[in-house]
Amino acid sequence: MKPIDPRLIRRSAAVRRHLVAAIVLGVISVGVARYCGGRGVTGVAVAAAAAIAGRGLLGWAQTVVAAQAAARVKVDLRAEVIEDLLDPRRVGARPSSARTINLLGNGLDALDAYIGRFLPQVVLAAVVPGVVVAVMLFADLWSGVIVAFTLPLIIVFLVLVGLRTQDEIGRRWRAVDRLGRHFADVLDGIVVLASFGRNQAEGIRQTGDKHRVETVRSLRVAFTSAVALDLFSTLSVALVAVEVGLRLVYGDISLATGLFVLILAPEAFLPVRKLGAHFHDSTEGVDAVNAVMEVLDHPRHPGSKESPDPRREAIELADVQVQYDDRAQPALEIDRLVILPGVVTAITGPSGCGKSTLLSLLLGLQLPSQGHIDVAGVDLTEVDPQRWREHVAWVPQVPGVVAGTVTDNVRFGLDDAEVSDVEVAAALRDAGAADLAPDRVLGESGVDVSAGERRRIAVARAVLRARRGVASLVLLDEPTAGLDADREEQVIDTLRSLNVTVVLVSHRAATLAAADRVVTLANSTTAVQA
């Protein structure tokens, strides 16, 4: 493991600025302590008080600077995650909402200690001991030599500590993660668990105890190693003290020099010891950075070409395959499929045969693992996905809603002024959503909208986009699910009347019967065209 992630430092100007400020403050504070501590004569107590107070003041400045820097770095990283999540060129699986919430919330708090304490300490540990040893060598050769020899030993010890705790901390991090999700999962599934009569109190206790044991165990490792580190550096300082004491007895050095060296010696070890104490900050900090990088690390849609218009062009899929890493069989396999313009094509097939994956491919939300999709001789992978999607309306199984009225949601993405309320009402009615009041306000989080209502709103949105001539390809995933027979018929009639290319996924007999063409995807290989 690398205690300092170069990606983080490269990425963030805030980190760089903060490091410089921390070094300056740290070096000044050591200097202040040394300058005042060095003149140990009459007003020693007051001088020492002033030195320590001055150091405290600088320490305070350091804390404030560090907190500001950490806050800034976190903003940068969070903004990057948000931009990535909303990036239309993002391809493939999306991180779970729990993970995203963690990354944008408490998950990055480990960076406070990492950036605020650990990073500056790394630099201080690299700079201060050398300076102190040099000063000591100059003031008293023997003491300087002793410190110069014992210091590397401490550093070796520090590395050993790091290697030892790495596994422990990793295990704890995973345990925390598991535990956090376990409790949330149990709460989320409370209705299911209650209806099966499962009392989860025992499970919560067991998982919580496991987590407690893990945490305390890794703390114990940190505890033993830190105490050992402290003892070791205390011994080194004692070695200097004995040597200075003996030479004082023989009058080899002056008392002033002896005191100066004695006070200075622990300063050489202090930054290294502190580094050891903050080591777990680094593991957690690096893990947090890694978690962010993992989310940011994914393929992007490479297309840049001008988009063909699907209104007049057929979409041809040849030898297309989508393969997920964790499944033995491809999620979708199509030898050849031509989607003709202006035709209502229904996709059906057993669950898990890749119906929704096919829609993702057509949207550019997923790239084929092999094969290609051509529109008017252009490979869809090379087309700018945003340009292409301007021609597409999509109704997923669980569509999103934005805060606002039902009307706002239906004419979403269109110019408000141009779309009349009458058109919106007509779209709603034709989407089987006549019972949804256009002026009904949908909550910020969409809590009060059922999946069925979301779907009908999204169908109305797609209908409106097609009628306004914006969308010429309409993709729908189970648009008639949950509708009674009358409304199902109404939706199908509406889709047929749009005169655009419609690709809909369904398994409902009435919906399939109304399509111009039914394509049955099989779990095994070829698409059968009926």
Next chain:
Amino acid sequence: MSGRLFLGRVLGVSAQLSGAGLLLTSAWLIVRAAEQPPVMFLMVAIVGVRFFGVARTALRYAERLVTHDVALRRVVDVRVRALEAVEQQAGRVADAGRRGDLVRRVVADVDAVQDRLLRVRGPWIVAIATTVTVVIAVGLILPAAAVVLLLGSIAAMAVVRLTGSVSADDSLTAARAELATEVSNEAVAAPDLIVASAISGEKLISKVDRIAALERRAAWRAGSAQGFVLVCTAVATGLIAMLAGDLDAVMVGVVVLAPLALAEPLEALADAERFRPDVESAEQRLQALFDAAPVMGDPAEPAPLPEAWDLEIDNLAVGWTDPLVSGIDASVPAGSAIVVTGRSGVGKSTLALTLARFLQPLAGQVRLGGVDLATMAKADVRSRIGLLSQDEVVFDTTVRENLRVADPEADDAQMEQALIDAGLGPWFVTAKKGLDTMVGEHGSALSGGERQRLAIARLLLAGHRIWVLDEPTEHLDDPTSEQLLADLLALRPRISLIIISHDPRVLGRIDHHLHLSTEPLAPLGGLGRGGPRLVP
């Protein structure tokens, strides 16, 4: 205070006192050494410095071990309490979106409980105990200095405490909860809204900026509080230096440095106060959750569960606060099947929740084997009546663990049989890891149909006599749903089925229909009642 917690506090105070001891013995040592006495006179102090130095480290880490242990134990207790409270309210959070918000909030609030113990209360106890001890020690040397020290410490504590009282606007927890809501909304909504090219991250970014601003502000507040502690320290040091003029030179160092020895624990208070607003608001929310009246409590003396499992619905009204639909009459004799139909939103799912005792009937009653459900324990009722809700939760773990929810004792063979019976056989064959396959968050690694069938497999493993199924065939393709329906109906007469559906395939296979409607119907035949009825 438990023994363990008390031990933790003693360790914390001892660690801090060792720190003070380290500083004050060092002061004595340096001043005494400057007088150049024989080395043996310094030995005790030298040992003392080493002792305090090592003890401080050792005690601090021991304290961390003990208090973390206590805090984590306490969190487990709060989790269990929160779980029980949420369970009481389960009917209110049957909707997935509503539940998501609650879950996020409760998880965060419970975690905040350990902060109170570790990060708020701990530093205060340590600071007060250390101050008292050091003030007494200094009082033995120079009483006037002790008074200055005491007043200075009280002033510092008062000011630090005031910085902890922050208006609700400034609550970081609230800002984070808002962000979480926004994110979960975006995470669900994003794909299709991104395709509509009309989504921007502005709202999210502004929320993130706000959190950063609050964090910076909190850092500044803690910083200024720390600064004030330093000012108090400096003033006290100056005053004591003036007062200590007549004292023996060796003791001057000790007395003058005493304020510095207290600076560290007092500064730690500034950090502690940063956590106070969030901890307190979290505790208030949890308390409100614990205090909320249960949506569904158990009767004081529950009636025993009858052997018979004929179900009678008698003039039932269901709804949350106002009846959605009332006057429901139906009879489901043991081993029979009935289909419940009605327009979307008429209250079909609410009826299902009422039957499974997640909601109290608003009028009328439901009788199981002739006994009113309301007089029985919820757990008893639910051991007879199983529910498959519309957005059935599958847990983000393995298939095996998902099935174990229904029957912890089931072996692999039983689980595999249940998967096959639920129509998941073909899927199971291709799953590389078999029962250990992860299903993903909200079952995202499964298709909609597979998710539904996993839930049905779960139901197959549990020992219910009456199944209430809310749209069981909704996401299934034709052959599978035909097959599933046939399999379900073949469960009779071992099991009664109450199927909510408007799928014609279901309607055609089951003779008994219960049509829910809010529109009054003309009286029909001998039944003579308006409203929903059992149509033979």
